[in-house]
Amino acid sequence: MKRLALILAFAACATSDDSPPPIDEQPIVDAPVEQPDFCNATDPRTVPVTVVATPEAGETPYTSVLARAQTSIDLQVYLMGYGGILDHLKDKARAGVRVRVMLDGSKRDTNQKYFDILVAAGAQVKWSDPKFSYFHAKFFIVDGKTAVMSTGNYSKSFSIDRERNFVATDSDPADIADLVTLFEADWAGTTPAITCTRMVISPVNARERILAVINGAQETLDIESMQFADWGVRNAVKARALAGVDVRVMLADPSWIDANAYAVTFLKELGVPVKWMPHMHTKMLVADGKVAYVGSENFSQTSLDKNREVGVILVEESSIAPMVETFDKDWLIGTSL
Incomplete structure (x- = not known):
C-alpha cells in the first residue's frame, strides 16, 4: 500500500508539473510569414522599376x-x-x-x-x-x-x-x-x-502575361503600341470593351504598319476610340491605372510566340505614373482615326 501511495503521489506531481498552462496563458507564436517566390508577374519588388x-x-x-x-x-x-x-x-x-x-x-x-x-x-x-x-x-x-x-x-x-x-x-x-x-x-x-x-519573356510566357493584364482590366485599359495585329490580343480587348471597360488605343500610322489599318476598323466597330501619332514605336498597356506592361514585345503573333523578347509587368505606382502621364499627353495631341 505504501508503494502504491508513493506511485500515485509521484504521478500526481508529474501530472501537475507537466500540464500545459491554460489557453489564455500560453505564449503566442506568430505563424511563419510566407515569402513571395517571384514566380508571378505581380509579385512585389524590393526596388521599384x-x-x-x-x-x-x-x-x-x-x-x-x-x-x-x-x-x-x-x-x-x-x-x-x-x-x-x-x-x-x-x-x-x-x-x-x-x-x-x-x-x-x-x-x-x-x-x-x-x-x-x-x-x-x-x-x-x-x-x-x-x-x-x-x-x-x-x-x-x-x-x-x-x-x-x-x-x-x-x-x-x-x-x-x-x-x-x-x-x-x-x-x-x-x-x-x-x-x-x-x-x-x-x-x-x-x-x-x-x-x-x-519577367515577360518571348516565347516563354509573354502571351499569357500580356493577356492576363488585359483580361484583368475592370474600368480602364490604355494601349499605346506600334502594332495591334495579334488576334488573341484583339479578342481580349474586344471582351473588355464589351464588358464596359473604357478602352483607348494609340497606334502607329497605318500607312507605316499595314496590320493597323484593319486594327482600326476592328476597334472602331467596337466603339473604341483610336488615335495615331508619328514615330509611335512603344509597346505598353495600363489596366485600371494599377497594372502595366512595357517591353519589346509587340502585340503580334510573331513577337509573342516566335521572337526573343523581354519586358516587365509593373504594379508599383511610381513605375506606372510616368506611363499614364505620357499616354494622356500623347492622347491629347494624337490624330483620331
Missing part, C-alpha cells in the same frame, strides 16, 4: 547606367545604332570591362558595321540564334546588378531622339538574376532554365 519616356529623357537612362560599369556589360538588341550607347560600349571594352553583345542576325545589313566596330574595340559580339524569327529584345545588364530594358532600339538620331518609346531601369535582385540566366543561355545557344520569374 524606374520608367521614363523618350525622346524627352534622351540617352541619359541608358548612358548613365553604362557609365557606371566596372566589370561587365551584357547586351541584347535588335538594332544597334550610332550614339552614346555605342560610344560607351566601345570605351568600356577598351578600358577592360567585359562587354558581350548579341545582335539580331536577320538584320546583318544594318548591324554588321556595329558588329565590326565593337569587335575592334575589344568587345565580344555574337549573332542571334536563327531559331528566333527575330532577336527583338532590347536590354543590357551592368555588373550583374542593374538592367535597362526598352521598347526602342539604340540609334540616337532616330530611335531615341525621334520615336515614342519607354525605358525601364530595374535593380531588383530576382529580376536581374533571371535576366542573367536568360542572357547566359542565349549566349551559349541553349534553352534558358527559367520557370519562376516576374
Whole structure:
C-alpha cells in the first residue's frame, strides 16, 4: 500500500508539473510569414522599376547606367545604332570591362558595321540564334546588378531622339538574376532554365502575361503600341470593351504598319476610340491605372510566340505614373482615326 501511495503521489506531481498552462496563458507564436517566390508577374519588388519616356529623357537612362560599369556589360538588341550607347560600349571594352553583345542576325545589313566596330574595340559580339524569327529584345545588364530594358532600339538620331518609346531601369535582385540566366543561355545557344520569374519573356510566357493584364482590366485599359495585329490580343480587348471597360488605343500610322489599318476598323466597330501619332514605336498597356506592361514585345503573333523578347509587368505606382502621364499627353495631341 505504501508503494502504491508513493506511485500515485509521484504521478500526481508529474501530472501537475507537466500540464500545459491554460489557453489564455500560453505564449503566442506568430505563424511563419510566407515569402513571395517571384514566380508571378505581380509579385512585389524590393526596388521599384524606374520608367521614363523618350525622346524627352534622351540617352541619359541608358548612358548613365553604362557609365557606371566596372566589370561587365551584357547586351541584347535588335538594332544597334550610332550614339552614346555605342560610344560607351566601345570605351568600356577598351578600358577592360567585359562587354558581350548579341545582335539580331536577320538584320546583318544594318548591324554588321556595329558588329565590326565593337569587335575592334575589344568587345565580344555574337549573332542571334536563327531559331528566333527575330532577336527583338532590347536590354543590357551592368555588373550583374542593374538592367535597362526598352521598347526602342539604340540609334540616337532616330530611335531615341525621334520615336515614342519607354525605358525601364530595374535593380531588383530576382529580376536581374533571371535576366542573367536568360542572357547566359542565349549566349551559349541553349534553352534558358527559367520557370519562376516576374519577367515577360518571348516565347516563354509573354502571351499569357500580356493577356492576363488585359483580361484583368475592370474600368480602364490604355494601349499605346506600334502594332495591334495579334488576334488573341484583339479578342481580349474586344471582351473588355464589351464588358464596359473604357478602352483607348494609340497606334502607329497605318500607312507605316499595314496590320493597323484593319486594327482600326476592328476597334472602331467596337466603339473604341483610336488615335495615331508619328514615330509611335512603344509597346505598353495600363489596366485600371494599377497594372502595366512595357517591353519589346509587340502585340503580334510573331513577337509573342516566335521572337526573343523581354519586358516587365509593373504594379508599383511610381513605375506606372510616368506611363499614364505620357499616354494622356500623347492622347491629347494624337490624330483620331
